[in-house]
Amino acid sequence: MNLIRILKALGDGTRLSIVNLLRVETLCVCEIEAIIQSSQSNVSRHLGKLRDAGIIYSEKKSQWVYYGINMELVNQYSFIKTLLKEDLAKHPEYQEELAKLKIYREQNSGCQNAEDIGV
Template sequence: MEELSNIADNLKLLGDKTRLAMLSLLKEREWCVCEFVEIFDISQPAISQHLKKLKAQGIVKENKRGQWVFYSLHIEDKAYIQAVLDQMPDSKTILSQLNKTQINVVCE
């Protein structure tokens, strides 16, 4: 029953449009917090809270490089999340829907 509870909690996280879009973008590459701030036009603390929830459930992992924190997917053991993300549009489509044709942030 614990596994069922974990799956339900993870799927609840995907019920948020911003988190679902973040995970969809992470399918193709890792992203920095500063890039997500520009993409979603929300504050850095709000972005960090979304990512903190995803990290706490083991859905994303972080990689610190200097002052920047990059996130990538960590769903090898979560086929049900992969199945959801397989149905999501690619990053170009998501960025277009958010009216973001070019990201001008340099995090390196």
């Protein structure tokens, strides 16, 4: 994988938000959209850049596509592991999004009712 492409993909706040959420669990576009409060097209565009860089993978389940962290890449580049486990934890905005993810899960929300959660 091209290191420059990886660094460029990680050089955006929205993409860092997405990676921060995906380090916890796999999510579909509508779930990410609800948590980071962004449009479907914007989330999809950022997911595409992360996937093209090899940082995330996608997996189709029923009618939804779920995204997760490519752990092979994370293990290959230790700075990504440090970013995910240590550096993002120092920034309140990323911690707030993890709190929203927790609320989202406590409400047992899924793709079917992602727009109704109000997080």
